[in-house]
Amino acid sequence: MDIKVLSEEHFLESMNLSMYAFQYKVPESDIPKRLETLKKxxxxxxxxxxxxxxxxxxxxxxxxxxxxxxxxxxxxxxATYPEHRRKGHVNALMRRALEDMNQSGNIVSFLHPFQIDFYRRFGWEIISDNRKITIEKIDLKPVERQSGTIKRHTEKNHSLDIERVYEGYAAMHSAMLARDSEWWRTSIYGEQTAAVFMIRKMKRQDTCYMRLKIML
Structure with missing residues (x-):
């Protein structure tokens, strides 16, 4: 089966296949940005x-x-168009991807499966659980008021303070993604806003530190 490495001339065609397969629409104004991301x-x-x-x-x-x-x-x-499924395309693509990643020195590989058993046969396995907890507003208890400030950040005014909070959290866990500033801007924010609560306390004379809490 002939597998090609797609060049820029095929990026828009690839995006159209993604939009069809995953049922979403990229706004016309966002297409140039998406195409630029595909270069990576x-x-x-x-x-x-x-x-x-x-x-x-x-x-x-x-x-x-x-x-x-x-x-x-x-x-x-x-992704595959429906009329071309069950021809072994994805099987061939996955095996080629494993070969390419091995040659590139990638020690591990992550993905978000649509069906766990499908990817398990290629060697992937579950490493974490996704737990969703719903809390009613009535269950929230008041906390002691603390002095501090809230700063809100979006993709356009991303703060390195947010990265430092994430890096501190990531250091306590395994298999956390190493995020650089570009990843935050292109893959995290979207339409969301990060609200950072900053508490300034005196640790000793002429020295202070800040505690940050991110709410996306």
Whole structure:
């Protein structure tokens, strides 16, 4: 099966396949930004005639394991048009992706599966649980008022303080993504706002520190 590394001329076609497969729409004004982001991905695709039938993305990232950052290949955007399914396209793409990541020195690989058993047969396994807890407003208890300030940040005015809070949290856990400023701006915010509560306390004379709490 002929697998091609997609070039920029196929990026829009790849985006259209993603929008069809995952049922979302990229606003016209956001398309140039999305296409620019794809330049950082390695896209593998299979064509049927002149049409892109199947594709996946490999993202070159790092994750924190212990005290070290390990090279990680992220798998994303795995998609096939319905009329080209059950032809072994995704199976071939996944095996090629594993070969490419191995050659690139990626020690581990992460993905977000639509079906766990499907990816398990290629060697991926669950490393975490996603727990959703719903709390009624009546269950929230008042806390002691503290002096401080709240600063709100968006993609356009991202603060390094937010990165420092995340890095401190990530250092206490394994398999946390190593995020740089660009990742925060392009992959975290979206339409959300980060509210940072800053408490300034005197630790000793002429020295102070700040505690930050992020609410996305």
């Amino acid at each position: 991905h390695r896209l593998l695709g299979i064509f049927e005639g002149e049409e892109l039938a199947s594709k996946l993305h490999i993202l070159s990232l790092n994750v924190k394991l212990g005290q070290q950052d390990w090279k990680m290949g992220g798998i994303a955007g795995v």
